[in-house]
Amino acid sequence: MRVQVSTFAIMLALSTSAVCVRTAPTPSHAYWVSSDSSYYSPNVRLRASISRNGATLTVVLDSGIIAAPGTFTPEAPVMMRKLYLTGYVAASSASPMGLVRGNPARFADRRGWKAIAESDSVLVAEQLRFGEGHAIGPVQLHVRNAPKGDGTHWLVLGISGQAVDLRIPFEANSGLRAGAPGVRRLQVYACSERDLAGQLDTARSNGMRRAYSLVC
Numbered sequence: 001m002r003v004q005v006s007t008f009a010i011m012l013a014l015s016t017s018a019v020c021v022r023t024a025p026t027p028s029h030a031y032w033v034s035s036d037s038s039y040y041s042p043n044v045r046l047r048a049s050i051s052r053n054g055a056t057l058t059v060v061l062d063s064g065i066i067a068a069p070g071t072f073t074p075e076a077p078v079m080m081r082k083l084y085l086t087g088y089v090a091a092s093s094a095s096p097m098g099l100v101r102g103n104p105a106r107f108a109d110r111r112g113w114k115a116i117a118e119s120d121s122v123l124v125a126e127q128l129r130f131g132e133g134h135a136i137g138p139v140q141l142h143v144r145n146a147p148k149g150d151g152t153h154w155l156v157l158g159i160s161g162q163a164v165d166l167r168i169p170f171e172a173n174s175g176l177r178a179g180a181p182g183v184r185r186l187q188v189y190a191c192s193e194r195d196l197a198g199q200l201d202t203a204r205s206n207g208m209r210r211a212y213s214l215v216c
Contacts, residue, residue: 029198030062033157033190038212040188042066042080042128044159046136050196052150057196059087059119059141059155065133066124066159072131080186081127083161087119087141090156090191112207112215113156113191117146121160150196154204156216157190191216 034045046064050057068079090113119141125134147153163186193205207215 031192031194031198033155033192035188035190035212035216037209038188038216040190040212041163042068042083042159042188044136044157044188044190046157046190048155048157048192050155052146052196055145055147057087057089057117057143057146059143061085061137061139061141061157063135063137065135066128067133068128068130070131072129072133076130076132078127078164079130079132080125080161080163082123083125083128083159083186084121085124085136085139085141086121086158086160087143088115088156088158089117089143089146089153089196090114091116091153113154115156116153117143119143124159125161151199152195154195154201155192159186159188159190161186189216 030047030049032045033048035043036045044064044066046061049060049062051060052058066083070076093112093114122139122141124136124139128134163184165182165184191204191208193208194200204215
C-alpha cells in the first residue's frame with residue numbers, strides 16, 4: 001500500500017509540473033537597437049522587447065537615448081526639433097536598394113530593406129541642441145498588420161523631424177519650419193541586428209559595420 005501511495009504521489013507531481021510548463025508565459029527577450037555604427041544624426045540607442053498578439057506586434061522600448069553629435073555646452077544652439085519615433089517591420093528587398101516608403105514621388109528613400117508594416121509615430125524629443133543627449137523610455141509602439149515570419153523580418157526604428165543646416169543662413173527667432181531657409185527634413189534609421197524571433201543575423205550585423213547607410 002505504501003508503494004502505491006508513493007507512485008501515485010510521483011505521478012501527481014509530474015502531472016502538476018507538466019501543467020505549469022504549458023501555462024507559463026513566454027519569456028521576454030530584450031536587445032539593443034542602435035545606429036552606433038553609422039554617421040547618422042541624431043544617433044539612437046534603444047533597448048527593445050517584442051511580443052506578438054495575432055497580427056499586432058507590441059514593441060516596448062524601456063530605456064535608451066537619442067543624441068545630437070558634438071560637444072554640449074550651455075550656449076549650444078538648437079539643432080533639431082519635433083523628433084518622432086516610428087517602428088517598422090522590415091524585410092529584405094528584391095533589389096539591391098529597396099524603397100522604404102511606397103510613394104517615391106513623395107519621399108524616395110532607398111535602403112537595403114523595405115517596410116512591410118509600421119507603427120504610429122510618437123514624439124520623443126521636442127528639441128536637441130548641439131551635443132545634447134535625451135533619454136527615451138518607456139515607450140510602446142504597436143505595429144498592426146504585421147505578417148507572420150518573425151525569423152525573416154526584423155525591427156527598424158525611424159527618427160523623423162526637422163534639422164538646422166548651419167551652412168545656410170538661419171534666423172534664430174523665426175523658429176523651425178518645414179521648407180524654411182536653413183531647415184531640412186530629417187530622417188534616420190536604426191536597424192536591429194536580430195530578427196523578430198530574437199536570433200542574431202550575422203550577415204546583416206557585419207554589413208552594417210562595413211556600410212551602415214547601405215544596409216540600414
